[in-house]
Amino acid sequence: MSKWEMETIRKGFADALVELGHETEDVVVLDADLAQSTLTKFFAKEFPDRFYDMGIAEQGMAATAAGMALMGRRPFLTSYAMFAAGRAWEIIRQQISYGAADVVVVGAHAGVTTGQDGPTHQCAEDLALMRSLPDMTVLVPCDYWEGYKAIKHVGKNRGAVYFRMGREKFPLVTTKDSPWELGKANRLADGTDGTVIACGMAVHMALEAREILEKEDGRKPRILNMHTIKPLDTRAVLDAARETGCIVTAEEHSVIGGLGSAVAETVVQSDRPVPMRFIGLQDRYLESGPGFEMLQKAGITTESIVESLRELYKKQN
Amino acid sequence: MQQKPSLEEVREIARRIRRDVLIQTYYAKSGHPGGPLSAADYSAVLWFRHLRMDPQRPDWPERDRYVLSNGHCSALLYSLLARKGMLPLSELLTFRRTGSRLQGHPNRKKVPGIEVSTGSLGQGLPVAHGMALAARQQKLSEVRVFANLGDGELQEGIMWEAIMAAGHYKTENLIAMVDFNDAQIDGRVEDVMGIEPLADKFAAFRWRVLETDGHDYDAIESAFMKAQTPEGKPTVILFRTKMMHGTPSFADDPGWHGNPLNHDQMTVALKELGFDADPDETVERYRQNQA
Numbered sequence: 001m002s003k004w005e006m007e008t009i010r011k012g013f014a015d016a017l018v019e020l021g022h023e024t025e026d027v028v029v030l031d032a033d034l035a036q037s038t039l040t041k042f043f044a045k046e047f048p049d050r051f052y053d054m055g056i057a058e059q060g061m062a063a064t065a066a067g068m069a070l071m072g073r074r075p076f077l078t079s080y081a082m083f084a085a086g087r088a089w090e091i092i093r094q095q096i097s098y099g100a101a102d103v104v105v106v107g108a109h110a111g112v113t114t115g116q117d118g119p120t121h122q123c124a125e126d127l128a129l130m131r132s133l134p135d136m137t138v139l140v141p142c143d144y145w146e147g148y149k150a151i152k153h154v155g156k157n158r159g160a161v162y163f164r165m166g167r168e169k170f171p172l173v174t175t176k177d178s179p180w181e182l183g184k185a186n187r188l189a190d191g192t193d194g195t196v197i198a199c200g201m202a203v204h205m206a207l208e209a210r211e212i213l214e215k216e217d218g219r220k221p222r223i224l225n226m227h228t229i230k231p232l233d234t235r236a237v238l239d240a241a242r243e244t245g246c247i248v249t250a251e252e253h254s255v256i257g258g259l260g261s262a263v264a265e266t267v268v269q270s271d272r273p274v275p276m277r278f279i280g281l282q283d284r285y286l287e288s289g290p291g292f293e294m295l296q297k298a299g300i301t302t303e304s305i306v307e308s309l310r311e312l313y314k315k316q317n
Numbered sequence: 318m319q320q321k322p323s324l325e326e327v328r329e330i331a332r333r334i335r336r337d338v339l340i341q342t343y344y345a346k347s348g349h350p351g352g353p354l355s356a357a358d359y360s361a362v363l364w365f366r367h368l369r370m371d372p373q374r375p376d377w378p379e380r381d382r383y384v385l386s387n388g389h390c391s392a393l394l395y396s397l398l399a400r401k402g403m404l405p406l407s408e409l410l411t412f413r414r415t416g417s418r419l420q421g422h423p424n425r426k427k428v429p430g431i432e433v434s435t436g437s438l439g440q441g442l443p444v445a446h447g448m449a450l451a452a453r454q455q456k457l458s459e460v461r462v463f464a465n466l467g468d469g470e471l472q473e474g475i476m477w478e479a480i481m482a483a484g485h486y487k488t489e490n491l492i493a494m495v496d497f498n499d500a501q502i503d504g505r506v507e508d509v510m511g512i513e514p515l516a517d518k519f520a521a522f523r524w525r526v527l528e529t530d531g532h533d534y535d536a537i538e539s540a541f542m543k544a545q546t547p548e549g550k551p552t553v554i555l556f557r558t559k560m561m562h563g564t565p566s567f568a569d570d571p572g573w574h575g576n577p578l579n580h581d582q583m584t585v586a587l588k589e590l591g592f593d594a595d596p597d598e599t600v601e602r603y604r605q606n607q608a
Contacts, residue, residue, distance in 0.1 A: 028454065049454060055485075060443045060478030067447020070425075070433065071455065072378075075447075090437065091475070095444055099434035100426055 004171030004204060010108060012147030013165055014039035017076065020155035021047045026074040027155055030065050032058050037167075038078040038108040062088035066101035074102060074155060080114075081107030081164060085126035092160075097133040102158040104151075105130070109167040111252035112281060112298050113201060113291030122294065124281040128257025130162035131230050137161045137182070138230040140251075140259070142203035143170045146227050149180040164200065166252065168291045171204040173225070183228045185236035191220035194309050195240035195247050199226045199259050202250035202279065202300060209305035221248075221309055229259055237266045241274045246312040250279035250305055252295070275315060277308035322365050324534045330400055331361040335563045335590055336599070336608070337396035341412040341419075342577035344600055348413055348421065351573035352467060353393030355498040355558035359537045363463060363494070364397050367541050372401045375429035379459055382448050384433045386441025387467030387496070388422040389575070394431065395419050403430045406606045439473025442466060442493060446483050449491040449551075461545065464493045469501030472510045477522075483551040484523030491551040492544050493524075496531070500560040500571035519553045531556030564589045 020027045021043055028050045035041040035053065044051035054061040058079050065075040077084065084107045085092070096103045107130075112122045130138050137159055141147040147165055154161045179186065188203070189210055196206040206223045213219040222244050224236055240247055247267060249260035260278035267273050281298045295301060322330065334357045342348035369381040385394045392412060398404045411417035418427040422436025432448075435441045445464035452460040470476060483491050495515070503509045512518070516526045525548050529536040537556070544552045560574065561567040564586040567578070578586055583596040594602060602608045 028451070052450065052486075054478075054482055057478035057482065059475045060446075060482055063440045063443030063475065063479070064447035064450065064482065067433075067444040067449075068451040069447075070444070071448050071451035073451050073454075091440055091443075094434065094437045095440055098424075099444075 006169035007144040008169050009141050009147035009165035010039045012144035013151050014042045016148045016151035017043045018046050028073045028075050030054050030061050030077045032061050032079045040078050058083045058088045059091050062091040063095050065103045066095035069101035069103045076104045078106040081110035081123035081126040082121055085129050089129050096160045097136050104154050104161040106163045108165055110164045111166050112294040113166050113168045115291035115294050116288050118288035119285040124254040127253050140164045140199040142200055143172050145174045173204050183231045185233040186225040188225050189223040191222040192244050193219040193221045195222040195244045197224045197226050197263050198250040201252045205302040208302040212306050232262050234266045237263050238270055241267050246275045248277045248308045253280050255280040275312050279304050327361050327365050331357045334396045338392040341392040341409050343583045344410050345413040348392055349389045349575045351560040352390040354561045356496040359531050359556050362537045372403050382432050382462040384441045384445040384464040385435055386464050387470050388435030391423045394423055398430045406603050406608050410603055438470045439475040443479035446479050449488045461490045466495045468497045468506050471512045480522045487549055488551045489547045489549055493553040495555045496558055497555050498558045498560040502574050504571050525550050525552045528555040531558035532562055
């Protein structure tokens, strides 16, 4: 980890939100007593008349945000992913997805790196929950800059969006000038020895895995940063399958229903499916402990990616 | 703006609304007639005397918003829209059928004039509150948001999140109406999961509470007049009503929450509402947009 510069995605989210506040009157923000954690406190300070603390009441907050959207506002609602995407899921389904209200749902402290709060707050199911909703855009930035760019983009556009961010400082994989286009995978490294499709915290692991494989095995896997889980860049996925022969997905989420599932749904329905491996939380709960130890415990690591690719290479021979 | 009809004229509109509701659910062999009939009187007074809207311009930004939080009473909403000239009467015969705009529970994308997609209970009020907060923030000072709530619906926890929030934010442009018919699917509200003392509960959550007979036109009118005088807090009107009011043979029976009348029952109900035509002829009149 040491070689990476680190910053939270929350900061990128908060910086972009304040800029949006200056750029458009439409943006309003709702939080559920977590403005200190989600960092909506910066927006609240700058625009007190466009910030609503709804108290510890995520379901009511989701419906209230929908009502504001129906009046033409562009609401962002924030809470921990577990409570935004989890507790409020049915309201999001009825009022934001089916009810077509242009709300941006922000799930903070997502994934297992929420760490010491334990399994009650570690959310590894949000992508599955949000991805199953029609017309829902699902975004998983990998670092500060992707978070910043994604928020700037969705704040100036319409539609229902789920935006996921973790608590910890994430490695800065991209820069201010890196391209970010909604629904378009970023190819971070070329290669034909399999592909790693990663999102969020796992993107830097994919890059590290490639370094190891190149150095130790002389292999060059392709690396795709899939910051948009939905709509999925199926072209990039199918190209990866056809051109590189096997795929490993890596995400800080359950292996059920997240990025891995989305990629697999595309791959297995193609004319030439390829072998795959899923890196993620293996259908279980973890425990309290520092975030990065939880990644180890879940097996969401650079080493797991390396081993999965090696296993797939063996099968190809 | 149309000329405001008198209370007597509204009473006649409500009589037709009751028939609209019964014919929709009868013809669809599906749907919820009970609630719409308990809410018909005060809903007609609201829609035809107080709600600021323009049937020609359903998207007029400064209109009042009407949210049917208890979305299973969709037949009432479709009838109100039809009686405002925003839906052809013949379309009521498509209620709940494949291909129809008239979904079992209202979908705001299907019909102009439907503000919110409701049906999952408890959500209309918090959405309405969001609309009211946004209107205030947007300085749309004329805009009021009216939300119709079922009494059983107040058993939903999310309702109380919204009631607490509206009290906290002093959202005075939010006016809720409770169709207090004391009937839900499993029986009397008081037996299933009591919500009384409801007036005290709302008051404790910092609301202005008005309570009135929901079938007495002068009382209804007076309650709406009071409710529209802002008082620095949200307002709820508890309308004491009877399920299936207007059809004495079926009135005040929770069994009619979600069951349509059959042909024989329909014959009785139409007579009790003061209509001469039998069910088949009535359907034909709707088909001809003559009802």
